[in-house]
Amino acid sequence: MRGVTITGVFCLWMALSTGVHIELIPPHPQINQSVLLSVDQISGSIRSFAWFKGENTRSQNQILAYNSRTTPPESPGPMYSPRISCFPNASLKISELNIEDQGNYTLQVQQEAHVRGTVQLLLYAIVTKPVIRTTTITPIVNEEVHLTCDTMNSQKILWGRSGKIFPPGVIQSSDNRTITFPSIKPEDTGLYWCEAENPVSKKTSDLYTMTVYCVCGSTTSDLNAAEISGVIIGTLLGLALLAGGIFLLLYVKRHKLPVREEPRDMEEYLQVFEQMVEQEKLPKDQWADVVAPFLTREPQKTYCDQCEQEAKDYFTLRGKTRHFLV
Incomplete structure (x- = not known):
C-alpha cells in the first residue's frame, strides 16, 4: 500500500x-x-x-x-x-x-x-514504519515468492538479511519495494528486513521470518502451491490428533513423564519417552509422529522443517534436537 x-x-x-x-x-x-x-x-x-x-x-x-x-x-x-x-x-x-x-x-x-x-x-513527511508482507505464507521449495516493503512517504528502500549474505538471484522491482525469489531454496530461509528513508527520516521494519518448506516424493509434482500447503497443514494436524490420542492412552495407562520446574535437557526428555514407548511395544516408525506434537519452540520448528520422509524417522529427529532444552 x-x-x-x-x-x-x-x-x-x-x-x-x-x-x-x-x-x-x-x-x-x-x-x-x-x-x-x-x-x-x-x-x-x-x-x-x-x-x-x-x-x-x-x-x-x-x-x-x-x-x-x-x-x-x-x-x-x-x-x-x-x-x-x-x-x-x-x-x-x-x-x-x-x-x-x-x-x-x-x-x-x-x-x-x-x-x-x-x-x-518541496515538502517531506516522516516515513511510516515499514511492514514486510507476502502472499505466500508457507513457501514451498522452487516456488516463486514475493516480499513487499509496505510503507508511506519513502524516497529510498533498502533490503537486508540478518546475520547472512543476501541470497543471489533475488529480483528487485523498479522502486525496490518488492523483491522476488524466482525459485526459492531451503537456504533462503532466514530473517529479512527492509528500511524506508527520505531526507528527513529513516525507519526499519521488524524482522520477517521466512521458512522454506520442502515436499519429498513425486506424488505432489502436479499440485499447485496452495494445494501443497493444504496437504502439509492437514497432514500435520492429523498427525497431531493421532499422536495426542496415542500418547494420552500411554499417559493414563502407565506413568507420567517427570515434571521439573527448571528447563529439561532434550536428550533426557527423549530417553524417558523411549522407555515409555518401548514398554508399550509401539513400532519405531511411529515414534516421531507420537513425540512431535509435544515438542516446543526450536525442536518443533526442526520437525516441521524436515521433509515428509525425514520427519517420520525418529532417530534423525532425535539427532537434530538432542542439544535443545524443552
Missing part, C-alpha cells in the same frame, strides 16, 4: 546574475512545520518587493507586496494566506506547511531596476 509520497528533486537556492539568493531554511521542510525563504546578497536599499506563487509575475499569482513607504507596508494579493509573512529584507516565511504550498516561488525586487529570483519548495 502506498500513500502520498512528498518527494523529488529540489532546489535549495537559486543565484541570479543580479545577486539575488533565495535559500530554504530548513533545506528539507516538513508538512505542518515552517520554512523561511531567506533572501540575501541584495546590494543597495530595497524600495519595494513582491512575492508570487509560480514562475511568472502576473497579478493573479501575487502572494503579497511590500512597500516601505506605505502604512502598513504589506498588502496581500490573490494568493495570500494568513500563514505567510514577510520581512524588510524580502525574506518570506510560511507556517503550518501543507501539500498545497509546494511549488515555485518568485521574488521580484524593485531597486533602480527590477531583479528577480525563483526557488522551488
Whole structure:
C-alpha cells in the first residue's frame, strides 16, 4: 500500500546574475512545520518587493507586496494566506506547511531596476514504519515468492538479511519495494528486513521470518502451491490428533513423564519417552509422529522443517534436537 509520497528533486537556492539568493531554511521542510525563504546578497536599499506563487509575475499569482513607504507596508494579493509573512529584507516565511504550498516561488525586487529570483519548495513527511508482507505464507521449495516493503512517504528502500549474505538471484522491482525469489531454496530461509528513508527520516521494519518448506516424493509434482500447503497443514494436524490420542492412552495407562520446574535437557526428555514407548511395544516408525506434537519452540520448528520422509524417522529427529532444552 502506498500513500502520498512528498518527494523529488529540489532546489535549495537559486543565484541570479543580479545577486539575488533565495535559500530554504530548513533545506528539507516538513508538512505542518515552517520554512523561511531567506533572501540575501541584495546590494543597495530595497524600495519595494513582491512575492508570487509560480514562475511568472502576473497579478493573479501575487502572494503579497511590500512597500516601505506605505502604512502598513504589506498588502496581500490573490494568493495570500494568513500563514505567510514577510520581512524588510524580502525574506518570506510560511507556517503550518501543507501539500498545497509546494511549488515555485518568485521574488521580484524593485531597486533602480527590477531583479528577480525563483526557488522551488518541496515538502517531506516522516516515513511510516515499514511492514514486510507476502502472499505466500508457507513457501514451498522452487516456488516463486514475493516480499513487499509496505510503507508511506519513502524516497529510498533498502533490503537486508540478518546475520547472512543476501541470497543471489533475488529480483528487485523498479522502486525496490518488492523483491522476488524466482525459485526459492531451503537456504533462503532466514530473517529479512527492509528500511524506508527520505531526507528527513529513516525507519526499519521488524524482522520477517521466512521458512522454506520442502515436499519429498513425486506424488505432489502436479499440485499447485496452495494445494501443497493444504496437504502439509492437514497432514500435520492429523498427525497431531493421532499422536495426542496415542500418547494420552500411554499417559493414563502407565506413568507420567517427570515434571521439573527448571528447563529439561532434550536428550533426557527423549530417553524417558523411549522407555515409555518401548514398554508399550509401539513400532519405531511411529515414534516421531507420537513425540512431535509435544515438542516446543526450536525442536518443533526442526520437525516441521524436515521433509515428509525425514520427519517420520525418529532417530534423525532425535539427532537434530538432542542439544535443545524443552
